[in-house]
Amino acid sequence: MLPSIRPATRRLLALSSALVLVSGAIAPVTPAIAQTRPANTTQQGPASVADLAEGLLGAVVNISTSQNVKNEDKAPMPQVPEGSPFQDFFDEFFKGQGQDGNRPRTVNSLGSGFVIDPAGYIVTNNHVIDGADDIEANFADGSKLKAKLIGKDTKTDLALLKVEPKKPLTAVPFGDSRKMRIGDWVMAIGNPFGLGGTVTVGIVSARGRNINAGPYDNFIQTDAAINRGNSGGPLFNMYGEVIGINTAIISPSGGSIGIGFSVPTELAENVIKQLRDFGETRRGWLGVRIQPVTDDIAASLGMERPRGALVAGIITGGPVANGEIKTGDVIIRFDGKDVGEMRDLPRVVAESPVGKAVDVVVIRDGKEQTVKVTLGRLEDSEAAAAAGAEENPTVAPEEGQEQSDENAAPEDPPAVEMPADGRVLGMKLAELDDAARKKYGISEDVEGVVITEVKPGTAAAERRLKAGDVIVEVAQEAMTTPEDVLTRVDSLKSDGRRNALLMIANKTGELRFVTVRME
Structure with missing residues (x-):
């Protein structure tokens, strides 16, 4: 039953009616037209979706969940005078607190889902049912069914539930x-x-x-x-x-x-x-570390425009550890699908079946090449990485942490004297010998030319290069000595290049690519 309209509301409605009537002086509407729709009048506005909605409502369910959580609220229970009209309310609301303040309490939440199979399979979000102790599906006809979690995927926030209906449910299909x-x-x-x-x-x-x-x-x-x-x-x-x-x-x-x-x-x-x-996901895995192809990187590689994903490293023991794909390759097409930007590659790889042999188009040495690789399983690699971290924990000193006197590093290794101001691209360089490895804590498996100093305000400083970084490659050529770097940079300048693409390794061997403007 609707509540009665207050006097103030009546006056507002009367005023509104008056406004409609005033507007009627501009576009008069006769009582006959207002009460009767001519037979030849077509529907105005967008087409109705009532028929479509009516056929779909039965497949959409309300997801109700409950979770038992520990009550850690230490606040004292309010004291209510005996016989107070609010005593029952406070007794119920604060039940289980006080002396037994850690008693679990139930938290309820609501979400949505939809039936994809008349046998009772329901799709919803993972965050709707995450941590739930009890899941219930409420249907449009008022019926309720307990739901069981079949599987979930945190990376896409999806979950699949199953109910046991007495008769086939209304289901909806996936579209493209x-x-x-x-x-x-x-x-x-x-x-x-x-x-x-x-x-x-x-x-x-x-x-x-x-x-x-x-x-x-x-x-x-x-x-x-x-x-x-x-x-x-x-x-x-x-x-x-x-x-x-x-x-x-x-x-x-x-x-x-x-x-x-x-x-x-x-x-x-x-x-x-x-x-x-x-009951779980089985995603494809390529086993590479990637980074975006920026405008500068594209120009340094001779590409017409930025596209694809730049391979910054190969995972040891991964599907392409045998050299099918190399560090420095730019992946532009995977299994027939274009890779427009870096974030496209993980998605298309994950959507591919484990063990599938796929064609991968890369830009290598300025030319497009097609290589064939067989995908591994992402979840296996994650499990192995987690197990390795538990078995071989390592604690790396924080950047800037001082060393004790007995472990003090030796003096800087002598940098090779370079032309002009003694720098290449604003950096002083040295061979990566035992002394340099000890000073900067560089891993034995890292090879290249070590940076010993970066001049502030230079292009190298803008790219956040620092002493202890190692130049592994310049423009996709391996570097061994500072002279190699100087020779390669001079060659790029002679070719009219404005940027040099450097492959940089940190002390643990993790690779990244940076472009440095050649001044």
Whole structure:
């Protein structure tokens, strides 16, 4: 039953009616027209999505979770006079505190999900069910079923649940998110703020968004209203196919401001399939360390434009440790898919099956080459790395930490006298001998030319090169002596190059590429 309208509200409504009537003097509306729609009148505004929504609501569920957490609140329980009307309230609210303040308490949360198989498989976000002790799926018809976690993936924030229905459930299919264009209509259905069964409509605002949520960010951005509780719910195209899983919003207030993000099905579908088949993900692994190809790096390599991923290192024991891919290669195409920028490569590799032999197109020595590699499994490499860290813990001294007197380093090794001011590209260099290794703590497996001094204000200083760094290569040629560096730099200048591409190793051997302007 609706509440009665207050007098002030009546006056406001009367004023509003008056405004409508005044506007009617400009565009008069007769009572006959207002009450009857002519038979030949067409619908105004966008086409209705009521039929589409009606067929999809039954496949969208509300996810309710509960978690037992330890109560660490040490605040004393308020003292309420005996017989106070609020005594029952305080007794219930603070039950379990006081003398037994560490008694666990239950925390509930709400989210969304959708059925992808009539047998009872449900997709949602991992953060919706993370840490839950009890998961329940609430359906549009009012029924409720306990859900079991089949598998989850923290890297894409996805999870797969299973319920045991007495009859087949209404399910929705995955669509191809790659076909969605900016401006296409989309519909979100979910459980915002626990309201359940809420339908909102908008468009695809952008594609391929990186919001630093994970290593495979490739979000669809939409202005369809997404709020707290929509997490895990589906984003549909106008054919009733799921093309995204609503995951995050940007909002200073916690409510929708028209900037929501969905995991596209081109990424999610394979993850969900692996969770269903194996209970875990099985991602491809190439075994390389990469960095972006900047404008300067592209110019130093003779590339027309920046593209691809620059290989900065090869993982020992990885799939390409035998030299199929080399440090300094720029990967521009992987298994038939273009690598437009660095962040594209981890995603396309992860989407590829473990053990698959794929063609990789690289730029090496200024020319495109195609090499074939067989992928390993990312999860195996992560497990091995974690086990190695536990078995062989190492503690490296912090940068700038002083050494004790008995371990004091010797004087700087004599730097080779260079022309003019004695520097190359603003740096003084020396051969990497035993004395230099001891002074800077450089690993035995690092080879190259050690930097002993960097002049402030030079191009090398701008690139944050410092004493103790090792120049391994200049323009993809190995360096052994300071004279090698000088000769290679002079050669690049003669060729009209403006930047020199340096492969730099730190004391542990970790590689990176920097471009230094040749003055």
